[in-house]
Each structure stands twice: as structure tokens, then as C-alpha cells.
Amino acid sequence: MDAAAELARIARRIALEELYAEYVHCLDSDALEHWPDFFTDACHYRITSAENYSAGLPLGIIYANSRDMLRDRVSALREANIYEPQTYRHLISGLRIERDEGDALDLETHMLVVRTMQDGAMSLFAAGRYADRAVRTADGWKFASKVVVLDSRLIDTLLAIPL
Amino acid sequence: MDAAAELARIARRIALEELYAEYVHCLDSDALEHWPDFFTDACHYRITSAENYSAGLPLGIIYANSRDMLRDRVSALREANIYEPQTYRHLISGLRIERDEGDALDLETHMLVVRTMQDGAMSLFAAGRYADRAVRTADGWKFASKVVVLDSRLIDTLLAIPL
């Protein structure tokens, strides 16, 4: 591969690493109003369990088919739903490009989330992977689809803040 | 360092990041049949504890001296051994090149594994590091040696799936 192509390939990978870094920063710093901006208008977002996913069952814990539905989710969290103060800490690892169409990619990364409650209790809240579809747009890479596949069937108490 | 060399150095590092991403994806997606392919024919694979490792004690929880032994391990897991359904989620961080011989490297990364049982219980199963020897071969980087050094002396219940 020639140097320019190599450099482009590397630059793209780094851009994707940065995309995920910004994404989890957005969630973990309670900047939820910006969370929908990581997606395309007509996006799919779903949180499900490996059990449902591998059985081909379509149910999502959260199931959205548009960026506006993500905006509504944030509004509800801000205005309607009641839950204790809590924060997430995402760790991302092992980015892989599963399908490479240049400006449209199927991506997968491992993820882990530690949740901390206001009393200080930390717990392993989620472990799993992001099975995503990212597309290059005028203002950078966006998620056309993001399926959060959790290894566990169990959610501790509730899932308010998205993953 | 000139640009070409710099680019090569960076490309190599990214290739190594990708190697680890593929390696843990293989284990965590239950593609164990491909796990031995990450190693050279005459490889060493060992899982041990920091306690044994730092005391210079050679014992391994798993101790293999050939890729065929790794294949036998997989066959046993598939055909002989009995254990509850469970999955790992590896997180890798902090890749470091400890010794650089160009196409042969001593590598170290931090690793953490969350194990999820079929009932949904997640636990911190392993934390430690990979102390590896990787070599560049015709079909990419392979592990000539991989020593999994676990921080803890304890294994919860059993260790079936390799790390």
C-alpha cells in the first residue's frame, strides 16, 4: 500500500478512535443534550442483551428509529423521569472494522461501564460491545446504527442514562 | 526520524493494536477454533499468577508448548469438559513495546476480563497483563510466546475458556 493510502487508513482509524472517545465522554460528562448529535437523522439505536441478539429476538431495552427519538429520550430523562443521581464511566477497547466500504463502516468495540451512585457505591453496570454502522458525513463520522449488545441479561435497578 | 520510518513505526503500532483487538474478539465471540491461529507453531502459552511469576515458579494454570496443544485445549473444551455457559469480555489497554527487534517484539499490555454467566451475573474475573513475544510472519503478526500474568492468586470456580 502506498504511503498516502497508508496514512489515510491510519488517519481514519484514529478519527474513529476519537469518535468513540468523544461519544463516551458525552455520556459520562452528562452532556446528554449532545448525545443525539453523534447519530444520523434516520438512525437506529438499540440496547439489547447477547441472549436476545443471538436468538434473533428484536426486542430492545431502548429501541429508537430516529435521532428525534433519541432527543425525546433525553428530554424525558431531564423533565419527566425520576432516578437517583448516578454517573457512568465507559471504557472502550479493541476497535475493529468488520466491514469496510470506505466512507461507511461496520464497527465493533468492546465496552465496559462502571456506574457510581451518589453514595459512592461503584458497580460493574455493563459489559458488552458496540455493534455499529458509522458513515462519514460533512461534519465527520456519525452512527447510522448503534446496537449495544450487553453480555448480561440483567440490569441493576434501572437503565436511565443511555450507553 | 524521517517521515517514511515514522509512518512505518506508527503503522506497526496500529497493526499490533489490531492484533490484540482481533485476539480478544476471537475469545469473546466464542471463535475458539481460530484461537490457535494467533500463535506460531512452536509457541509457548501460559497462564500464571503474579505470585508465581515474580517468584520464578514455572507452574502454569494452562501450560502449552505448541500450537497443537492449544488446539487440543479447544477440542477438550468442545468435546470433553463440562462447564456452565459463560462469556468473557476482554478489555486491553496500555500496549507497550518492551524490546524492539523490528520484526520480533516483546510486548506488554494491561488486560481485564469480565465474566458473565448465563444467569446474568457479571464479575471481575481476571486482571493482569499479557507479557508476549510477537513475530512478524508471512500472514501477519503471531505470538511466539504469550504469558498471561494474573494479578490475583484466585480463580473463581474454574478457568475453561483461555485468556
Added chain:
Amino acid sequence: MDAAAELARIARRIALEELYAEYVHCLDSDALEHWPDFFTDACHYRITSAENYSAGLPLGIIYANSRDMLRDRVSALREANIYEPQTYRHLISGLRIERDEGDALDLETHMLVVRTMQDGAMSLFAAGRYADRAVRTADGWKFASKVVVLDSRLIDTLLAIPL
């Protein structure tokens, strides 16, 4: 952006990734005597909780204003303080450049620490982020300031080894 600049930008990012890899390796391999070398002479180091940090309260669990204070911390751990044998395993993820002044950067990364006691008990000891100021010096990138912001208010038992 032209190729040279792009390459330089990428090289810098990789250098920073390596900086953090070396930093956590230093702590997790008990090479504490070298820990102060990651900082500038006149540095600020502080471990605090998100609660204090977001409330603008200046208190630190550890609070140092010079590299020599970090050296004193290490001497005390080696010569004076009594604590059970224990090791950390840091995982770092999501490096972000918050402010880019070329050779001086505001950086943030997510971090998680698993602590292992000599009896083998592993626990989620810390989750949070590094809010850092790094500067490029004659011998590489150094931390002019490092604020460890822990998500939790609680410290399990004690904090001896720095984060």
C-alpha cells in the same frame, strides 16, 4: 491538512498514548521511584472526587505542588507507611485533547483501577478520569498538572499507591 502535518498530528497522539501506557505501567509494576519523573519540576498533582471537583472545593486526598513532594510521597510509602501488599491494574481509555496549544495540551482520559490484595481479592478500586496538562519537554512529554477525578466519594480502606 497536508500529509506532513497529518503525520505529525498522528505521531503526537501516539506519543501521548505511549505516555499514558508508560505512566500506568510505572504505577502497576511498583516502579514508584520513577513516578515523579513523569512530571515537571513545578507540577500540580491532586487526587479528588467528582463531588469536590464539581463543587469547586480544592481539597485533595493527595495534594502536591512540586515534583519533590511526589518524591516525598514515594519515600514515605517505602520507609514510613504501613499497608498490606497490594497491586493496581490501570486501564486507560478515550484519550481526548481538550485544548491544543501544540506543545502544551489539556488532556483527558477515562481510567479504571482494579486493586488486588495479597489474598487474591480483586476489587474495583477506582473509576474516573485524568484531567491533565501535558507539555513537550527536551525529554518528552511531561505532566505539568494531573488531577485524578474519581467518580466515587469512597475510598476502600486506604489509598497508599498513587493513581
Added chain:
Amino acid sequence: MSAAALEWPKEGNARVPYRVFADPDIYRAELERVFLGPTWQYLAIADELPQPGDYLTTFLGETPVVVTRGEDGQIHAMVNRCAHRGNLVCLKRRGHSDDGLTCVYHAWRYDLEGNLKSVAFRRGVGGKGGMPDSFKLEQHGLQKLRTDTFAGLVFGTLSPDTPQLSDYIGNDIGGRIGRVFRGKPKVLGTTSQILHNNWKLYVENVKDTYHASLLHTFFTTFRLSRLTTAGGVAIAESGAHHTSYTYGAQRGDNAASDQLYSEIPSLHEDYRLKDPRFLESVDEIGDGITLQILSVFPNFVLQQIHNTIAVRLVLPKGPEETELQWTYIGFGDDDAAMTEKRLLQANLVGPAGYVSMEDGAVGGFIQRAIKGGEDECSVIEMGGHEHASQPTRTTEAAIRGFWQAWRPLMGY
């Protein structure tokens, strides 16, 4: 204190000592008297086990159970405990076996009805060892549950004294179950929550028709359901089971309702959805009931919220921990659009549900709040002191009904 030592307040079902949610002895007694006692507990949807040899594992309280489809095509259930030395006979949550059930420890084999068919090396090896002649296979099967099916739902009990399932459920509640299961159910997916509270705090929440529009402000805001919309609560005579139902909002008077709710902090006049598609529902049953929450004592819940239908199982995991399992249902004749409706409306419920996430947390809040107050009592007087059906949901009658059923079982 021991389970027996608790003295129930003279106010009867209108007062509940918090100790019943925290005391380990009471909890242990419940496992015995309620969950291994004369109650029917939900095990599975019959269609989850289509083929002979299919099995799944679940629990009666904390006791592991395996449910099978036998060679005879019938559903069977046994305690999942080997008659030899007590190993789990089935390790998987779901599975299929063509030759009965074999325990991994010593390979004792059972048929799909739990009868012991063979004992490895029963006659020893080379004339040495083996089981004594006094050992009879037929005396060492798996402990069998009684099972029965209602509207395609499989229930089980370990007690010979539990009345027939249909009598246990009764016609009224039974009709309200049948109303939902009109077709062949199709599982859309499952999810579970760990709740850090005693199982009864969640069951109270389910039977609490008073809280919905107050705790779940999402509901109120969108006028999806208010206590001002037409509806009520039907309660079995025994108090054990209940159904709350709500008719479409249009039947209510919004102006008057807003007026009434104006005192409640939860109303956000200005709050509108950007993409309301996920609330587009159809009256698939055709009786105008948009919301039905139904419970069968002690731990089964059936929910219809618009087009999202789910069964919930409440499993005790300790005095202060509970697992809540959701199974979401569609029907065989759903087209893609209908399925999509159900999936979108599923955002309303479950661990992240717009109108249910609070239910996952509030029990834990109570569990924390009652520490040091075990001898204090909750006050359950909304709607009076009785546990009869009422044409309103502004009542805690169904909760009083629960205690009416629970107390005699426990001897209080």
C-alpha cells in the same frame, strides 16, 4: 426475631410492619409457606417448549425447577435437583434433549417426566461395587411439581393442597388474562432487572393503582393515563389477584383533569415529543382498554400497555433482593408494522421504560428508608380499609388484598 413472633397491627390490612420486608426469618418462612406452599406460580409460556425434549429452567421461590415438554407432548415440571447427591440436573436456561435428562456428576438418567431410568454402574464393575439390591429406581425420581396451563401460560405448584388453577385464578381475573391472549403468542425478547428490595415491595407497586400517575410523570404529562381517565380495579374475593384497567384518554375530561393535576408537581404543560411515532397504538383488542395491569398471587404479572404486552415474574433472591423477569409478547399473526409498534412501545416499560423505570428504584428506596424502623408500619388507607373491587384507581385496595391473602399463609 422469629417469623412467628411478629404481632400484626389491629388495623389489619391497612397497616404493614416494615419488618416483613427485611426480616431474614420471615423471608425463610415465606420460601416455605408461600413459594413451596399452596400457590400457583408462573413457569413458562407453553409455546416456549414446542417440541418433546425441549426444556427450560426457572424457580419456585429460590428452588430451582426444570420445565419440560415430555414425550407425551405434555408439559412437566420437576425440582432441578438430582435424587442422588443433589446436583443440578439441567445446567442450561433453555435446551433440548432427545434422550431424557442426564445428571453430569454420575450420569444418572431421568426421563422428561423426572422418573429415574438408569444409574451408572448400578451393578458395579467386575462384580465389585454398585448399588445394593434394596435400591429401587422408582423410589428415586426427581421431585415433581403439579403443573397446569391457563391461556397458554404454564403454572406450577409443589403443594397438593393448591386448588385447581382455573379455580385459583377465578373467572373474573381469568377472563382478563384471556382477553390479552387472543392468538398464538410469539416471544419478542426478554429482559431482567435486579431490584434491591424485598419481593413484596415490587408486588405492592404492581398492585398500587394510586402511584402510576404520580410517580411516572411521563404518563401524566402525555395524558396517557391519569386517575381522571375512566378505569378501575378488579380484585379477586380472596384479595390475592387483581386487575387494574384504564380506558383511552378521550373518555376522560382533560380540562378538569389538568385542573386537578395542576397541584401535582409532575405536569409539564410545555413538554411535547419530537417523534411521537413510538406512541402510535391500535386498539387491537377492541374494547377500548389501553392499559391493563394484572397480577396472580404471589408473583405473576401480566401487562398490556397499548400494544406492548409482557408477562413479568417476580423472583425472590434474598430478603432484600429480587429479580424481575420480563417476557415481551407479540402474536403469530402480527405483521412487520405491528411488530414494530410493539417494539417501539416497549420503550414505555422494562428497566429503561418511560413509565416503569421508577418502579425499579422505588422499592430500593423504601428498603433503605425502613432501616431502623422495622417496627413502624406503612399506612394503606387510600380508598378505605377494604380490598373489594372499585370503579377507581385512586385506591390501595389491591394492596390490601395482597396482605389479605399473604397473612393467613404466613400465620399472621
Added chain:
Amino acid sequence: MSAAALEWPKEGNARVPYRVFADPDIYRAELERVFLGPTWQYLAIADELPQPGDYLTTFLGETPVVVTRGEDGQIHAMVNRCAHRGNLVCLKRRGHSDDGLTCVYHAWRYDLEGNLKSVAFRRGVGGKGGMPDSFKLEQHGLQKLRTDTFAGLVFGTLSPDTPQLSDYIGNDIGGRIGRVFRGKPKVLGTTSQILHNNWKLYVENVKDTYHASLLHTFFTTFRLSRLTTAGGVAIAESGAHHTSYTYGAQRGDNAASDQLYSEIPSLHEDYRLKDPRFLESVDEIGDGITLQILSVFPNFVLQQIHNTIAVRLVLPKGPEETELQWTYIGFGDDDAAMTEKRLLQANLVGPAGYVSMEDGAVGGFIQRAIKGGEDECSVIEMGGHEHASQPTRTTEAAIRGFWQAWRPLMGY
């Protein structure tokens, strides 16, 4: 064994059976008799709640409590448990409300003093449901604590029998609290530790004037404090409270002291700080006391170590778990340099403190060591068998004082 069954050793306060640190029944009895009993427990610094409507949540033992600044400008405290069905009324650690306290479950509303002001749908809806007429708001408020303030510190108790706070603390200990709080306190930050030991093991450690220079070798090495420097321990007559105090090192005789400490492994002659700025302190109080550790029974600690001042609250979280909360204090008139001094000296204490980290671990060591030895006893004879004030810290008198106060409360 039950709490009652323990027989106290004839040596009295000089012996403590390890069982009191491990037995769940004894622990449960303590929650009742000590923490809900006739004792004053630290709740907050009054200045943490400047405005009416400000509130914070804390605990009496394990019982959740909310502390408010009322419309009347006074501090009030109530059990954080809704009078309806026991939900936590305040969910946040700190907050502010302009219209009293509203429970999220059914929107019952209380004023800032815990009086029930309204019940949602009390009169039902459309003439159906609602509370019976017999229900009286004034009979269903939050359970109120008695509160009182000393030197700007708020204490609370649930018992009518607890003597007035100033009498409870007494003049001697009271004066030593006032000595520290000369100005308007300003919170510099907080931190907490989870200790894997019974709460009393930490309280013993606080009252243990014998251990400081032995366990905390950092102290010794820098001659910050030695048993050879002038100082002593003041103990309330009841034994309940204590203060240990140390004068600046210069008052001691270092040569003689080094000689004495030469047997102790902890001395490192050669150990010097590279940047000693963090130890630059000023005698801000002016009486030459560089170290004062003070405790008010059962679980309050006030610390002055040079210029680092902190209050500590010891919260039981189970027989073998304790939360230790630190609140670091400066004063309104501190300039930047003084604040910096306090922040630098704070390295001495807290979870990573040069002279306190060991205290976080040693209780857990004991908790592990006493397993299987619950009927053995600790030996508390340093400084004799009494619990009177002494002009030395080479004594365990303050620990004996703790048991002198604890035993009658527990009936031992």
C-alpha cells in the same frame, strides 16, 4: 448467641470480648440502644445549610435522616422515611427546595419541619377513592429528631431521654471544641473511607493515644509527635468523650526521646523530606497545641493537626463494615496562603494521610484476626484500669472510658 447472653469479663473495662465487634445480634442491638438511643450524633455543620429550604441527608446509625433549614431559619431533622409507605422523601445527598419536601412515590408533601401538608387525591377523583375521613394529616408527619447546635455543629437524637447537648458534652470537652471553632467555618472538601471493621474498632483507634507514635512511623520520624512530647488526654467523667492534645515538639527533649524510641523499629534517623513546605504550619490558635484529637460519644471526631482541621463521622454499615466521613474545614477569614497551608497539611490525614492511612487498615486487620476468637478478649491496661484524665498519652484510659459509657447502654 443473642445480645443479652454475653457475660462481661470481671476485669471490667480492661477487657473487651472480641464478640462485640463481630456478633450480628449485638450489632442490631447497638443500632437500637446506642444509635437510636440516648446519644447525640453529629449531623452537619450549620453553615452547610445557609438558606431556608436547604437540606442534606445523613444517618443515625443506619437510619436515614434529612436535615433542613426551615422557613423559621432554624435547623430541623427528621427520619427520611415517608409516613405513607416508607419511601425515602429526600433522594439527594444535598439539595434545596422552595416548597417543602415531596415524596416521589405518591406526592405526599411535607413542610421543612416534617409536618404532612397534603396527600395527593386525598379526596379521591370524581367522588371515588381517596382517604377516609378518619385520616388526619397531623397524625402522619415524618418522625422528628431533637436537634441542638454546639459551636456551629448540629447534633441530633431520637431519644427524649438524651440530656441537653451542652450538658452531654460537658464544659471541658466543650471548651476544647470551641477552641478550634473560632471563626465561621468554610468547607474545603470531603472524603470518605469504607473500613472493613466494626465501627467500635475505629472509635477505639481514635481514643487510643498509645498507638499514634508507634503505628504512624511518619509522625515519629519527623518528631511531629511522640509520646515524649508534652501532652495528655482529657476524659469526660462518664468516660464517653475524650480529647488528646500535644504541644509543639520543642517542648519535648529530643535526645532523650530518640534514646527511648531507639528500641522502636519505626525510627529512620536518615529520613528527610525533599520539600517540607507541606509541614509549614502556624500556631493559629495561639496556645501551642499542635495536635488535638477529640471524640464525642458515640461516633463524632474533631481533629486539629497543625492547621488541618476536620470533623469525622463514624457510620456503622453492618457488623463488620463502617463508613468514615471526613469534612475538612477552613475559616472565612483564611487568605489564599492559609488555605494552601491547610490543603498541603491535609496530606497528613484522610485515606492517603501520612499519619492516618494505617488507621484505615488496622481495624480490618483486627476484624480478620478475631475470627474464631470471639470469646477471647483484648487487654486494655496501658495506664492502669481507670478511665480518668491523665497528663500522658502513654495510656488507654480513653478507650476504657468508651466501654464505660457503652456497657450500660447495652446492658453489659
Added chain:
Amino acid sequence: MSAAALEWPKEGNARVPYRVFADPDIYRAELERVFLGPTWQYLAIADELPQPGDYLTTFLGETPVVVTRGEDGQIHAMVNRCAHRGNLVCLKRRGHSDDGLTCVYHAWRYDLEGNLKSVAFRRGVGGKGGMPDSFKLEQHGLQKLRTDTFAGLVFGTLSPDTPQLSDYIGNDIGGRIGRVFRGKPKVLGTTSQILHNNWKLYVENVKDTYHASLLHTFFTTFRLSRLTTAGGVAIAESGAHHTSYTYGAQRGDNAASDQLYSEIPSLHEDYRLKDPRFLESVDEIGDGITLQILSVFPNFVLQQIHNTIAVRLVLPKGPEETELQWTYIGFGDDDAAMTEKRLLQANLVGPAGYVSMEDGAVGGFIQRAIKGGEDECSVIEMGGHEHASQPTRTTEAAIRGFWQAWRPLMGY
């Protein structure tokens, strides 16, 4: 229920109520009567402590113990609990000290035999404080264990009534231990497992000669060991200890055996190793025994599987949790090739062992299965109802032997 209240089934050792694996009161009684009672428990390999001043820490049940090599060159063991206020005297798992043992809390010093040598500031400071004259060092040492050594293995007991170690073990079992320890042992490494089951479920597994070829299908498949190969079980008269032994497969009749095993699901005719080097073993002892599993009551195991030799210690960590510690042994005269053999064969055992990983899980399966069935019993009739030695492994005699020894200790 209390430990005493359990009524043992009339079938004696052929029935075990599951309650003994779950009941917290029974567990507490065991810690006292079994682990602090008249039993010898494995502490260490003498060669792990070559030099005077070497020490390591371990447990008798849950009671922490320190084992030392004294100045006298002898092995000593004491409870690791300071005589002052109960702190752990030794914090490290292994260590060396040239001047006895010093407690970190107040620097009390003990010699390597646990005698108290000095008390810091015993005479006070400046004539103030210090210990009363009535305090005698010799009355405040560490609690001492009796220790004895057999074949280089150190055992300890806290009871004066435990018979001499060699009598306790007996000649038969003793000889089978000696058979393995022919040379100077060399530790190759250690590993530990946390098992989520009562300790006795693992001990039953060790003594269960019936399960090996059924649960561990790896074994069967490779004809490494089958119940059809020659072997048997030797059981101490008391029932307390056992040894199972197997001769090399060649002594068995494979055709007949395959025939017999053809009914067992575990046989995979087609399954062959790609790299069988890890099974290349030598008959290092020369008596043709390829497998020996030996136990000494209550919690010691010695294993020889071909050339992989390990001692296992079974430590109770709660009613439903157990730590299993493995120490792998080679001998001083092993050459590199022999060591490599042992390391490769070690793949057979331990947490990831081809023929042992199932043992780590099956106890937990049982623990889960018996919930709600505490009054049910396991059926232990394979090989009859006795606990005598038998020339077959198709028996549960050694398990019955365990209960024969356990019941009188516990009063059942």
C-alpha cells in the same frame, strides 16, 4: 435452626441432610468443633520455611495462623492474633524476620515461638503511663498450636485431645503419603480457586471414587482412568481418611471397558490428541500406580496423577464459600525434562485442569440445587452402606467414611 436441632436420618452415613451444607449455625459450630477441635490440619511443607525467621500465614478454618521456623530450627505455629488488642501480627503471606514478630499497632514484640518479649512503653514515659506491675509478659503470648510433621508435611491443631499425628493418620494412609514423598520436595508453583459451595461438598468430591470417570469425560475418553482399570479405595478404620488408587490402564481390559462405557454419554471414540506429549509420563515411583488421591480428615488432599503431584488445602470461607489451595510439587533431583513433564501434566489438574475443572463447578451446582430442599437428603449407597476399604472405585464408601468421622465431632 440451631446446630443441635438437626436429627440425623436413620440410614446413617447413607443419607446426608442438605442442611449441613447450607446452615450458618452448623457452619459456625464446625469452625469450633472441627477446625478448632481435635483434628490435624495441614499448614505447610516444612521445606517452605528453610531458615530460622522464615514464616508464612495460613488458617485453621477461618482462624488466622502464622507458621514459623524458630531460632531452635523447629517449626512453630501460633494464632495470628496479637495478645494486646487482637491485631494480625503478621500481615504478609510469606516473610522473614531476624528479630521475631512485631505487631504494627503498638509494636509489641514476640519471639518466633509466640512468646511476648516486650511491650512498647511498658514503663510509661517520664514516669507517667505504662502497664501496671501486675502485667506479666509470660501471661500474654500468642495462642500456640501443637504442630507435628509427617513426611515433610507440617500439620497443626489447637486441641490438646488430638492424638499424635502418626496415630491420627495411621500406618496404611501414612504409607501412601510416604510413597509419594520420596525425595526433597520442591515447590513448582501454587494456585487457588474460590468455590461457591460448602467445604464439605468439595471434600465429598475428593472422596468420591465413583464420579471420576463419569464427570471427567476427558479421563474416560483417553482411557487414563476408568472404573474398569484395576484399582480400589483404602479407608481408615475411623472413616476419616482415604486413598483411592488406580493402576496403569494396561492392566484393564479396554474392549470390555468400552463396551461397559458405551452406555455412558462421555465416550468419544474419535477424539484424539494432536500433541499428546503432555501425557508422556514415567512410573517414577515404580509400583504402577498412575493415580492416587488421598485425603486426611478434615481438609487435606494429596494427589499423584501420573507425574503431577500436588497438595490441596480446603479452607472454609463461609457456609457457601470455600477456598481450594493447590501447591504443586517436584523433587530436588528432577532434571529439566522431568520438571517439564510435571508442568505439562499439570494441565490435567487445577482450575483449568482437563480432569478437575468440573470439580470446581459441581459443588456450586449442588449448592444452588439444594435451596429450598434443606431437609431433603443425598443418597450415598454406591458400594453399600459401609465405609470399609474396597478393591473397587465403584463405591461411595470413602464419602460414608467422612460422615462417620464428622458426625460424632458435631454431635449428630
